[in-house]
Amino acid sequence: MNLATSYLGLKLRNPLVASAGPMTQTAARIERLAEAGVGAVVLPSLFEEQIRAEADRDERLAEVGIDSFGEATSYLIDPDASIWPRHYLDLIERAARSGVPVVASLNGSTPGGWTDYARAMQDAGAAAIELNIYYLSSDPLIPGRDAEQRYVDVLSTVKAVVRIPVAVKLNPYFSSAGEMAVRLDRAGADGLVLFNRFMQTDINPQTLTVSTGFKLSSPAEATLARSWIARLRGQVSASLAASTGVETADDVAAYLLAGADVVMTTSALLRHGADHMAVLLGGLTAWMERKGFSSIGEFRGMLASAASTSQPDYGRRGYLSAVEQATRVYAPQ
Numbered sequence: 484m485n486l487a488t489s490y491l492g493l494k495l496r497n498p499l500v501a502s503a504g505p506m507t508q509t510a511a512r513i514e515r516l517a518e519a520g521v522g523a524v525v526l527p528s529l530f531e532e533q534i535r536a537e538a539d540r541d542e543r544l545a546e547v548g549i550d551s552f553g554e555a556t557s558y559l560i561d562p563d564a565s566i567w568p569r570h571y572l573d574l575i576e577r578a579a580r581s582g583v584p585v586v587a588s589l590n591g592s593t594p595g596g597w598t599d600y601a602r603a604m605q606d607a608g609a610a611a612i613e614l615n616i617y618y619l620s621s622d623p624l625i626p627g628r629d630a631e632q633r634y635v636d637v638l639s640t641v642k643a644v645v646r647i648p649v650a651v652k653l654n655p656y657f658s659s660a661g662e663m664a665v666r667l668d669r670a671g672a673d674g675l676v677l678f679n680r681f682m683q684t685d686i687n688p689q690t691l692t693v694s695t696g697f698k699l700s701s702p703a704e705a706t707l708a709r710s711w712i713a714r715l716r717g718q719v720s721a722s723l724a725a726s727t728g729v730e731t732a733d734d735v736a737a738y739l740l741a742g743a744d745v746v747m748t749t750s751a752l753l754r755h756g757a758d759h760m761a762v763l764l765g766g767l768t769a770w771m772e773r774k775g776f777s778s779i780g781e782f783r784g785m786l787a788s789a790a791s792t793s794q795p796d797y798g799r800r801g802y803l804s805a806v807e808q809a810t811r812v813y814a815p816q
C-alpha cells in the first residue's frame with residue numbers, strides 16, 4: 484500500500500498531518516506523533532503581537548544597558564510574554580529531529596516587519612511556513628476588497644523573505660471564498676489550508692460576561708471545507724490541505740476523494756491522544772484495501788467537482804434536492 488503524497492512540494496510518507504494546536508507544542512509530543520506515523524506537523528502559531536513584544540523588550544533592554552541586565556529583566560520583562568518567539572525557534576530545531584517535515588505557523592494581520600521572523604523560522608529548520616492570517620476589521624465600513632487585500636499583502640511580504648514554501652490558512656468568511664483562494668494562489672501561495680476555525684466569542688446571560696475560547700470540532704463541520712476543496716481541486720496550482728472535523732478514517736478518505744493533498748487534525752488528537760494518528764492511518768489503509776486502491780493518487784480528487792461536471796450535487800441542484808429531502812424527512816405529517 485502506497486500512502487506517499489506530496490504537499491507544498493514536500494514528500495510526505497502519508498497525507499495525515501497534525502495541525503497547529505497543543506499536540507504539536509512540545510518536541511516530546513511531536514516525537515510521539517512521529518512514532519504514531521504522522522506525515523507532517525504544523526506547530527502552533529507564533530503571533531505577530533508576541534514577535535513585536537519581544538522586539539520591544541530587546542529595544543528597552545538595549546536602552547537600559549547591558550550592565551543593569553539583571554535588574555532590568557525584573558521590571559521590564561513579562562517572562563511569559565517574551566519567551567515564546569525564541570523558544571519557538573528552539574522548538575523548530577528539536578521538532579525537525581523527529582524526521583517528519585515541520586511546518587512553522589505565523590499568525591498576523593499586517594504586512595509589517597514582524598514577517599521577517601519567517602526567515603528565522605526557515606533558518607531554524609522549518610520545511611514550510613503556514614500563515615494563519617487573522618484579520619477582523621472593527622470598522623464596519625471597510626470594503627471587502629480592502630480587507631481581502633490584507634491577506635494578499637501579508638502573503639507577498641512573507642514570500643519575499645523566504646525560500647521555503649508558504650501556505651495560507653483560510654477562513655470561509657469571504658463573500659467569494661473561491662476567488663480569494665484563486666487570488667492567493669496567483670499571489671504565490673504554495674498551499675491553501677481550508678479552513679481555520681475562529682475563536683468563538685460568546686455571551687453568558689447568567690454571569691453577564693463575554694467569554695472566549697476554542698471548542699473542539701465535530702465531523703459535521705467538515706462539510707464546508709470538503710465542498711470547497713472539491714470545488715477548488717483543478718482550479719488552483721497550490722496544494723490543498725483539509726482542516727476541520729476529522730474524527731475517523733472515513734473523514735480522511737472523504738477529504739481525499741474531494742481532492743485534498745493532505746488531511747489535518749487537531750480536535751481528534753486532543754480527544755484521543757497522539758496514538759489516534761496510528762488509528763487513522765490503519766483505518767485509511769483498510770478502507771483503501773476494501774475499495775481496491777493501492778495508492779493515494781488512484782482516488783484523490785475522484786469526487787472533486789471542478790474536475791468532473793458529473794458532480795452537480797455540489798451546486799444549486801444539490802441544494803434544491805437537499806431541501807426537498809429534508810422536507811420529506813422532517814416536516815410534520
Ligand SMILES: Cc1cc2nc3c(=O)[nH]c(=O)nc-3n(C[C@H](O)[C@H](O)[C@H](O)COP(=O)(O)O)c2cc1C
Binds near residue numbers: 503505727728747
Ligand atoms: C486548542 C486549539 C489550539 C489551536 N491553535 C491554533 C494555532 O495556534 N494556530 C492555528 O492556525 N490553528 C490553531 N488551531 C486550529 C487547528 O489547527 C485546526 O485548524 C482546527 O481546530 C480545525 O481542525 P480540527 O477540526 O481537526 O480541530 C487550534 C485549535 C485548537 C482546538
